[in-house]
């Protein structure tokens with residue numbers, strides 16, 4: 027019997043899978059699909075690029091085909107780009123059903139979205155913030171009868187990171203029926219397991235891929251130890267090398283801030299590299315356009331913040347470069363998971379400064395393997411060092427001449443107002459917190475120094491005593 031038939035999927039769905047080159051189920055699909063078809067809640071934790079999306083899309087489509095009504099399923103996901111990608115999988119696999127889907131994400135026209143929602147699509151794919159806004163502002167639709175609630179990248183949706191989804195999630199969870207089927211997927215579920223169990227309350231089936239190493243086998247993982255000030259020269263050298271040595275190449279570079287992302291992209295363009303940026307300070311239309319150009323290989327380099335770290339499935343990406351070492355191992359796992367997907371090869375190179383070595387140790391402990399050192403021709407880097415540093419500085423100055431920082435400040439204030447907070451009060455509160463933090467740090471340092479001094483005095487006292495005892499013995 028065919029792999030997918032064995033799992034209980036209908037022939038029309040199997041035919042759709044074949045058209046996408048999906049012929050044999052991956053382990054997460056093999057284990058989760060039958061349980062979902064049986065009606066159980068499910069938590070699936072499997073490595074990046076292992077087919078988790080189809081593991082929930084396929085059984086949902088099958089159930090929808092048996093009893094079609096809208097709104098049948100709600101999928102929540104942390105980023106806008108990911109929402110579009112998931113919608114595409116539903117569309118392609120669900121084509122024979124005449125599937126109606128609706129994407130509800132920030133940065134797009136809210137009135138048009140409300141209209142679409144009122145037309146009762148079968149599947150709604152949303153980022154929590156915008157969907158919660160719809161609930162707060164209108165009552166033209168409801169999701170009281172949905173059969174499935176999916177949280178893709180579930181752990182991220184529960185985290186209180188730079189974008190905190192928890193309040194919006196609360197609004198949404200109050201609007202969905204209790205007797206729904208809840209499906210939670212991610213490559214890094216385990217840290218948030220207890221919280222997730224409060225959402226998937228119906229004795230969830232939990233499946234985790236059993237593998238010692240948390241990243242995929244075909245991913246080569248390397249690091250380069252570099253001083254902070256010469257990172258860009260190494261970056262340019264690495265890209266140049268890949269360009270020279272490979273015909274068909276495609277790279278994602280992860281950076282720590284929107285500003286850095288913008289500057290690095292500007293700088294790479296100065297060196298005539300085909301690069302494009304993706305970060306949250308860009309307008310949504312620009313974000314989609316950038317990603318589309320990268321996906322279609324018009325641009326071979328995507329410089330991105332962590333907005334692109336999770337879920338994006340771009341098979342042509344062979345290299346991931348971490349311009350900064352991620353502060354959390356799970357962010358590392360998702361970032362490097364943008365390459366070596368679905369059994370392909372890939373390489374991830376992390377630029378590490380002397381201050382980040384402890385972060386690398388934490389990553390190695392989490393993924394259960396050591397990163398190897400990437401050999402670099404230092405003399406070649408030295409040759410371009412000055413040119414690259416000048417170029418970076420020029421780009422910084424160019425950016426300072428635009429209203430980038432101002433825009434950032436305005437965006438922050440807008441966000442605070444949306445959250446019902448007073449931006450000026452918040453700024454005051456932040457400044458006070460900062461002051462307290464500094465005082466605490468100073469106090470800690472003071473105590474540390476006092477302890478060291480005490481230890482030092484104690485050691486000297488012991489040394490003196492033992493010398494005196496020795497002298498007394500010698501005299502005797």
Ligand SMILES: Nc1ncnc2c1ncn2[C@@H]1O[C@H](COP(=O)(O)OP(=O)(O)OP(=O)(O)O)[C@@H](O)[C@H]1O
Nearest residue numbers: 048050051052074075076077078079213337339368
């Ligand atoms: N059974 C299969 N056989 C071959 N390819 C598959 C199979 N299932 C899914 N794929 C393909 O594998 C790729 C990765 O799948 P997907 O994006 O669902 O990964 P994921 O597990 O969600 O990864 P991430 O954790 O990064 O989000 C996609 O291009 C998808 O079409």
